[in-house]
Amino acid sequence: MAGDLKTAALEAHSLKGAVAVFEAPLVLNSVTDLERHAKNADAIAAGVAFERVKPLVERLLIEVGAKTAESCLRFSLPPIPKAP
Numbered sequence: 001m002a003g004d005l006k007t008a009a010l011e012a013h014s015l016k017g018a019v020a021v022f023e024a025p026l027v028l029n030s031v032t033d034l035e036r037h038a039k040n041a042d043a044i045a046a047g048v049a050f051e052r053v054k055p056l057v058e059r060l061l062i063e064v065g066a067k068t069a070e071s072c073l074r075f076s077l078p079p080i081p082k083a084p
Contacts, residue, residue: 008046009038012053019060027056 012035019028034049 005038005041005043005046008050009035012038015053015057019057022060022064024056024060027053027060030056 012031016028016031016035019031030049030053034046034053037046037049
């Protein structure tokens with residue numbers, strides 16, 4: 001379990017860096033909470049934080065994808081293909 005929490009903390013830290021470039025304070029704060037709970041080896045709180053983070057990150061990805069597609073259309077660029 002401790003190894004899983006260490007991995008979760010490292011992944012949350014990476015995600016925090018990726019999210020920080022966007023104006024999404026709710027997502028950033030939620031990922032920061034997840035990282036903190038995982039670093040503190042609080043599996044229950046980390047699990048709760050993960051369940052809060054997941055839909056927020058999914059929504060951010062959708063919004064970023066929509067903005068990217070919008071920009072591609074505006075500048076006549078081909079859209080970025082979806083991952084399989």
